[in-house]
Amino acid sequence: MGPLKTPPPVRRxxxxxxxxxVQPPAGSxxxxxxxxxxxxLLSAPRKREGKRGQVRKRxxxxxxxxxxxxxxAVKGVDLPVNQGEVLALIGPSGxxxxxxxxxxxxxxxxxxxxxxxxxxxxxxxxxxxxxxxxLRRQVGMVFQQPNPFPMSVFDNVAxxxxxxGSRRPSRAALRxxxxxxxxxxxxxxxxxxNLTHPALRLSGGQQQRLCIARSLAVGPEVLLLDEPCSALDxxxxxxxEELVMGLRAEIAIVIVTHNLQQAYRVAxxxxxxxxxxxVEYGHADQVFGAPKAKRTREYVSGGFG
Amino acid sequence: xxTPATTDSRAASLRRxxxxxxLPKLPRRNRDVLSEEExxxxxxxxxxxxxxxxxxxxxxxxxxxxxxIYMLVRxxxxxxxxxxxxHPVVQSTTTITGxxxxxxxxxxxxxILTTLGTLIALPIGVATAVWxxxxxxxxxxxxxxxxxxxxxxxxxxxxxxxxxxxIFSKSAFGFLSFTAEGGAVFGRSFFIAGIMMSLxxxxxxxxxxxEALQSIPAHVREASYSLGKDKISTIRRVLIPASRKGxxxxxxxxxxxxxxxxxxxxxxxGASLTLEKQGSTPVIGTLKGTGSTLTSYVYNNSPxxxxxxxxxxxxxxxILLVIVILMNFVVDLxxxxxxxxxxx
Amino acid sequence: MLGALACVxxxxxxxxxFFVFQKAWPSFTHNGFAWFxxxxxxxxxxxxxxxxxxxxxxxxxxxxxxxxxxxxATVLITFCAVVIATAFALLSSMFIVEFAPExxxxxxxxxxxxxxxxxxxxxxxxxxLVIVPFVGNHLVTSGQKDSVAGVIQLNGFSIGVGILILTxxxxxxxxxxxxxxxxxxxxxxxxxxxxxxxxxxxxxxxxSVRAARPAIVAAAVLATARALGEAIMLSMVTGSVGFAPNPxxxxxxxxxxxxxxxxxxxxxxxxxxxxPFAQTLYAYAAVLLISAGFLSFTGWYIRRxxxxxxxxxx
Numbered sequence: 001m002g003p004l005k006t007p008p009p010v011r012r013x014x015x016x017x018x019x020x021x022v023q024p025p026a027g028s029x030x031x032x033x034x035x036x037x038x039x040x041l042l043s044a045p046r047k048r049e050g051k052r053g054q055v056r057k058r059x060x061x062x063x064x065x066x067x068x069x070x071x072x073a074v075k076g077v078d079l080p081v082n083q084g085e086v087l088a089l090i091g092p093s094g095x096x097x098x099x100x101x102x103x104x105x106x107x108x109x110x111x112x113x114x115x116x117x118x119x120x121x122x123x124x125x126x127x128x129x130x131x132x133x134x135l136r137r138q139v140g141m142v143f144q145q146p147n148p149f150p151m152s153v154f155d156n157v158a159x160x161x162x163x164x165g166s167r168r169p170s171r172a173a174l175r176x177x178x179x180x181x182x183x184x185x186x187x188x189x190x191x192x193x194n195l196t197h198p199a200l201r202l203s204g205g206q207q208q209r210l211c212i213a214r215s216l217a218v219g220p221e222v223l224l225l226d227e228p229c230s231a232l233d234x235x236x237x238x239x240x241e242e243l244v245m246g247l248r249a250e251i252a253i254v255i256v257t258h259n260l261q262q263a264y265r266v267a268x269x270x271x272x273x274x275x276x277x278x279v280e281y282g283h284a285d286q287v288f289g290a291p292k293a294k295r296t297r298e299y300v301s302g303g304f305g
Numbered sequence: 306x307x308t309p310a311t312t313d314s315r316a317a318s319l320r321r322x323x324x325x326x327x328l329p330k331l332p333r334r335n336r337d338v339l340s341e342e343e344x345x346x347x348x349x350x351x352x353x354x355x356x357x358x359x360x361x362x363x364x365x366x367x368x369x370x371x372x373x374i375y376m377l378v379r380x381x382x383x384x385x386x387x388x389x390x391x392h393p394v395v396q397s398t399t400t401i402t403g404x405x406x407x408x409x410x411x412x413x414x415x416x417i418l419t420t421l422g423t424l425i426a427l428p429i430g431v432a433t434a435v436w437x438x439x440x441x442x443x444x445x446x447x448x449x450x451x452x453x454x455x456x457x458x459x460x461x462x463x464x465x466x467x468x469x470x471x472i473f474s475k476s477a478f479g480f481l482s483f484t485a486e487g488g489a490v491f492g493r494s495f496f497i498a499g500i501m502m503s504l505x506x507x508x509x510x511x512x513x514x515x516e517a518l519q520s521i522p523a524h525v526r527e528a529s530y531s532l533g534k535d536k537i538s539t540i541r542r543v544l545i546p547a548s549r550k551g552x553x554x555x556x557x558x559x560x561x562x563x564x565x566x567x568x569x570x571x572x573x574x575g576a577s578l579t580l581e582k583q584g585s586t587p588v589i590g591t592l593k594g595t596g597s598t599l600t601s602y603v604y605n606n607s608p609x610x611x612x613x614x615x616x617x618x619x620x621x622x623x624i625l626l627v628i629v630i631l632m633n634f635v636v637d638l639x640x641x642x643x644x645x646x647x648x649x
Numbered sequence: 650m651l652g653a654l655a656c657v658x659x660x661x662x663x664x665x666x667f668f669v670f671q672k673a674w675p676s677f678t679h680n681g682f683a684w685f686x687x688x689x690x691x692x693x694x695x696x697x698x699x700x701x702x703x704x705x706x707x708x709x710x711x712x713x714x715x716x717x718x719x720x721x722a723t724v725l726i727t728f729c730a731v732v733i734a735t736a737f738a739l740l741s742s743m744f745i746v747e748f749a750p751e752x753x754x755x756x757x758x759x760x761x762x763x764x765x766x767x768x769x770x771x772x773x774x775x776x777x778l779v780i781v782p783f784v785g786n787h788l789v790t791s792g793q794k795d796s797v798a799g800v801i802q803l804n805g806f807s808i809g810v811g812i813l814i815l816t817x818x819x820x821x822x823x824x825x826x827x828x829x830x831x832x833x834x835x836x837x838x839x840x841x842x843x844x845x846x847x848x849x850x851x852x853x854x855x856x857s858v859r860a861a862r863p864a865i866v867a868a869a870v871l872a873t874a875r876a877l878g879e880a881i882m883l884s885m886v887t888g889s890v891g892f893a894p895n896p897x898x899x900x901x902x903x904x905x906x907x908x909x910x911x912x913x914x915x916x917x918x919x920x921x922x923x924x925p926f927a928q929t930l931y932a933y934a935a936v937l938l939i940s941a942g943f944l945s946f947t948g949w950y951i952r953r954x955x956x957x958x959x960x961x962x963x
Contacts (some may be wrong), residue, residue, distance in 0.1 A: 105844060107844060110840070110843070132343060133346065133347075133846055134346070134846065135846075136843065136845065136846040137845070141840075141844040143837060143840065143844075145837055147835070147840070149838055149841070149842070150838075150859075150860060159847070159855070160847060163842075163845075163847040163851045163852075164846070211841070214841075215844070215845065218846055339849060344848075347848050351848055351850040351851055352850075354740075354850045355748060355850050358741070358743045358744040358747075359748065360740075361740040361744060362741050362744035362745065362749055364737075365760060365761065366753075366757060368764070369760045369763055369764050372771075372775065373763070375775065429654060429658065432654045432655075433655050433658055436655045437655070446655070446656070449659055450655045450658060456945070459871075459874040459941045459942075459944070459945055460665075461874075461878020461937055461941070462878065463878065463880040463914050463915055463937075464669070464878070465665075467930060468668065468669055468934070471668055471669070471931070564768070565767070565768025565770070565771075566768070567768070567769065567770040568880050568881055568915060571881075571915060571918060572915075572918050600768060600770045604773070604881065608777055609773070609777060609884060618774055618778075619774070622771050622774050625768060625770075625771065626771055629766050629767065629768060630763065630766065633766045637759075
């Protein structure tokens with residue numbers, strides 16, 4: 001997966017060897033009923049066709065609630081997370097989407113003032129009954145600010161693999177796994193000549209891809225991305241978006257974004273959150289093209305944000 | 306509670322599953338504290354690490370509790386409140402026990418010395434900090450002064466003590482202590498001890514003041530200059546009052562260290578049990594004279610010193626500990642009181 | 650004007666260094682390398698007495714001093730105390746930052762400040778009145794006492810007690826620094842490591858502690874400087890013999906007395922009126938000064954080396 005040169009008129013997204021073509025703007029107004037200004041921001045109807053591999057449910061939440069010192073940040077959310085698709089969580093600032101994301105890998109537990117109600121299931125098993133360390137290996141997270149460790153590129157990617165058991169695998173044994181992870185993250189070409197390069201000297205986009213590679217190295221089943229491109233330039237953003245869409249066949253992806261266009265480009269399913277409630281959830285076409293709730297309509301057309 | 310657009314059967318199956326589970330669905334308290342269940346799958350060495358960390362933390366508490374409790378017990382046992390007001394009686398070398406006086410002189414000594422040392426260190430320390438923070442030119446001089454202060458901070462007090470003796474035994478400084486017949490300057494007095502003590506407090510005051518000054522945002526200085534005030538008045542009227550908290554913290558820390566130091570006292574205070582004045586001028590005479598402080602009193606009454614009266618040593622140690630703890634408590638109070646005035 | 654004041658401070662410090670060395674110089678020149686040499690032999694206490702009793706004529710001053718036992722005791726006590734204190738402080742800091750429940754943490758932080766504030770003479774008092782008798786009467790067996798009876802007395806005044814109390818004295822200083830450093834590790838690294846499925850101890854150790862290495866070094870250097878200069882407490886508990894404990898004696902080694910340089914100065918302070926004696930003591934002080942300076946430089950250098958992979962611009 002190399003870097004984009006220029007946005008071509010037709011983008012080919014290859015998933016499971018089945019090309020899917022997103023139609024460019026065609027003048028007509030797109031599938032579904034016309035809605036008031038719903039497509040004002042969005043210039044084209046999108047048709048996400050083609051197989052993404054099997055869509056399989058990996059995680060779901062049941063009446064999930066999170067409170068910070070008593071004040072609710074997430075209220076009673078039932079949300080499925082499926083492999084084979086990208087779930088985008090959208091909503092205005094403070095609506096709870098990041099909190100929801102961080103509860104999926106139980107990272108909210110690290111905040112002293114946070115309490116959680118409800119249940120989260122990973123592959124039908126209650127997440128609170130299992131070892132949290134294992135959960136976090138299975139549910140990886142990439143953060144808004146790229147946070148590579150102050151080590152070399154190799155050590156960063158190998159970190160999760162090294163710190164698992166009592167015996168440390170040798171460097172030679174780790175190398176194939178590290179290179180594979182870097183390859184999946186689209187970074188291998190750029191760093192393969194010098195894996196001992198200090199990670200902090202990479203560019204912002206490269207650092208974020210390194211963080212993705214680091215998370216991929218431990219073999220997660222779900223990958224959570226918290227506004228991964230908000231600190232990056234458009235070119236790096238495009239690279240990472242393509243990356244994310246490519247990964248969705250093997251890994252369930254949840255991406256939180258405040259950028260509606262990004263959600264439009266990337267998502268298969270969309271969850272719209274407002275003040276802690278999951279106001280609407282459904283296929284991306286439906287939420288963007290024909291939103292059921294008034295709030296969703298307002299947000300998606302840029303009425304507030 | 307809002308539900309997404311899910312099919313009824315899916316929601317129903319969820320609820321059925323929830324009802325079937327035996328766990329109470331109470332709000333889960335934050336799991337920040339590591340629990341046994343969480344550690345079950347960890348490698349042994351990691352669990353050992355956590356156990357050791359716990360052990361060290363609890364050991365610290367145990368050690369300090371024992372020190373405090375032990376000193377408290379001994380102190381209560383031996384401190385006679387009426388003795389606080391009495392002067393210690395000089396023991397003759399033949400008798401060991403006997404009714405001896407109290408601790409008035411050592412307490413006075415500690416107070417005099419702490420005050421003197423702080424009074425000397427405070428202006429010099431603040432001035433140095435101000436110079437380093439607001440002027441600092443030429444740069445090599447600033448670095449040299451910084452290194453110098455650091456060297457003083459790292460010098461053992463015993464070295465400071467004998468250096469003090471070295472310098473102040475020269476006849477030029479005879480006015481600071483007394484001169485025996487034959488011209489030998491005694492070189493030990495409250496003045497001299499106070500000067501060397503100020504060197505202990507100096508780095509603390511300089512450090513705290515510098516930090517306080519550096520945390521004042523630039524716009525405050527700019528505002529003052531734009532009102533037409535020159536640098537000196539800005540410093541005097543704006544910056545130093547704003548750094549009061551930091552200066553107070555550093556000063557109190559310095560006072561605590563001065564009160565607790567023994568080496569300088571033992572060498573530079575002449576080791577006389579009571580305050581012996583030199584000359585007849587009221588205050589200066591005392592300061593030129595010798596005496597003892599609580600620290601040297603404890604040292605001398607322990608088996609390491611001349612006397613062998615552990616009871617007196619315990620009593621004086623208890624008083625000293627109380628004073629030092631009080632000072633630390635004051636530092637805490639100052640540090641906590643008054644939120645950051647620059648926070649927006 | 651302020652600059653002048655700063656210069657005064659500088660002058661004082663420069664003067665201190667100069668004068669101490671000037672006074673100490675004769676002692677070094679008269680002994681040469683034997684001052685430091687481990688093979689020079691001689692009994693320090695006897696030598697000190699001779700120096701004290703040297704005749705009044707400057708040309709007849711006695712300077713013979715083979716200070717190796719003192720240097721050895723100093724290095725030994727300092728090294729052991731700092732090593733143990735570093736481990737102790739690191740583990741305690743990790744406990745405070747990560748594993749301590751809220752209630753315990755709230756107790757622990759004032760406790761650490763308290764321990765740091767206790768004057769050294771009080772540590773010495775408890776040492777000499779409680780720990781030393783305990784060691785002398787209950788821990789040292791009479792068999793052990795007999796085995797060294799010809800040379801020294803094992804009565805509890807020992808370097809072991811000195812190391813123990815010194816460790817307790819320097820640990821709180823280190824804890825304050827290390828805790829601050831651990832807390833200053835960017836939250837992105839902490840969250841990032843935990844989100845990879847690494848358990849909390851491992852994450853703390855491999856990321857936070859690793860990032861805090863410069864601070865740990867700085868704390869260790871500070872602690873070493875403090876330990877080197879500790880005169881009062883050590884003079885009260887390590888015994889008043891300038892003896893060099895022999896590690897080949899086995900574990901008894903820690904029960905043997907010794908006396909580090911700083912403590913020797915305190916013990917012999919009355920003799921400062923005799924010129925050669927004073928010069929010998931200043932020689933000890935000079936050694937201490939050099940060590941303190943050397944330590945500062947080493948700490949600074951190590952901290953610079955460790956900055957290669959961190960965020961600082963150095």
